[in-house]
Amino acid sequence: MILSIESSCDDSAIAITDIKTKKLIFHKKISQELEHSVYGGVVPELAARLHAEALPNILAECEPYFKKLKAVAVTSTPGLAVTLVEGVTMAKAIAVALELPLIGVNHLVGHIYSLFIDKPTQFPLTVLLVSGGHTQVMQVKSLTDIETVAKSMDDSFGESFDKVAKMMGLGYPGGPLIEKLAKNGDRKKFNFTIPLSQSPLIAFSYSGLKNAVRLAIEKTSEEDYKDIAASFEHIASAHLTQKLKKYFKTTAPKTFAIVGGASANLYLRSQVEELLKPHNAKLLLSELKWCSDNAAMIGRVAVEMYEKNLFSAIDELSSSPRSKL
Numbered sequence: 328m329i330l331s332i333e334s335s336c337d338d339s340a341i342a343i344t345d346i347k348t349k350k351l352i353f354h355k356k357i358s359q360e361l362e363h364s365v366y367g368g369v370v371p372e373l374a375a376r377l378h379a380e381a382l383p384n385i386l387a388e389c390e391p392y393f394k395k396l397k398a399v400a401v402t403s404t405p406g407l408a409v410t411l412v413e414g415v416t417m418a419k420a421i422a423v424a425l426e427l428p429l430i431g432v433n434h435l436v437g438h439i440y441s442l443f444i445d446k447p448t449q450f451p452l453t454v455l456l457v458s459g460g461h462t463q464v465m466q467v468k469s470l471t472d473i474e475t476v477a478k479s480m481d482d483s484f485g486e487s488f489d490k491v492a493k494m495m496g497l498g499y500p501g502g503p504l505i506e507k508l509a510k511n512g513d514r515k516k517f518n519f520t521i522p523l524s525q526s527p528l529i530a531f532s533y534s535g536l537k538n539a540v541r542l543a544i545e546k547t548s549e550e551d552y553k554d555i556a557a558s559f560e561h562i563a564s565a566h567l568t569q570k571l572k573k574y575f576k577t578t579a580p581k582t583f584a585i586v587g588g589a590s591a592n593l594y595l596r597s598q599v600e601e602l603l604k605p606h607n608a609k610l611l612l613s614e615l616k617w618c619s620d621n622a623a624m625i626g627r628v629a630v631e632m633y634e635k636n637l638f639s640a641i642d643e644l645s646s647s648p649r650s651k652l
Contacts, residue, residue, distance in 0.1 A: 328352060328395045329633060331626035334414030335406025335434045337369045339381035343392050344626035346633060350445055353389060354623045357381040360500060367493040371407045378413035396427055400629030403431035404647040411646035419641050430629045431639040435652050438586040439467055441613040441624035453580045458587035459485035462531045470631045475652050482533035484563060485589035491540050491559055495552050505556045506592055512557025517543055519562040521569060529574045536562060564595045568602045575606060584611035591618040
């Protein structure tokens, strides 16, 4: 079995995954949402302290599996520098104490493999990753052959939801709160401009839309918030589908997936599903419980890396806030 640790942001999680069957044996996550909600977003130093408290408590529950462990894996990039260190330090300590090889996992690859928890992989596929930190499109042929073909030039899809929710005083995390508010709103009430609609670039941008929403909030009352939320969610999703449509003109999808914390947004899922119909493309989605950060997806990647002998030397593995993907 492989023990995997996730601490890239504000979720402390540890998983145990069976190498041969690729089945998830154990998983526990302790969320910090309540502690950070009073600040309207994640406070890195607070997150690091909470990881230092939570991770050892979860690890204690994993002790019955220690004798069956063949490796220890950990998210090493990307994420918040001070929180990544907590997980990497623990992983190194376990590796030394139990004389196990160490596997450093890219968090973004973890989100791709959230599609395959308790399942075999299905490659190749085109992936849209939408989260609080990233918005990008990737062509994935295998574990070691991943090409990023489009990225956000500023705010991410998920980040824009968090910031709009903060402007409205809704709390954190903003994604589910905006989605809930938008259900009773008029998506056509506020005619926000779709970002980069006239640009030939296959890229994303949410700073302009976020500013337009801010101006709308300043000019209206709370009674209009549900319509603002609905209109914002509609345009934010339309921006993604518009750029994907342009990309599909040159690279038609056969199997398409949406991953990342913001992939739990049901409106976005429905819009992408409509976009794929003319292409007869298969849509892969993670279970809602695996969309947000978790250690199960890190463990699923680690199994593949273990089988390919992709290990990290203890003295060479370090945490990095930026990913090469």
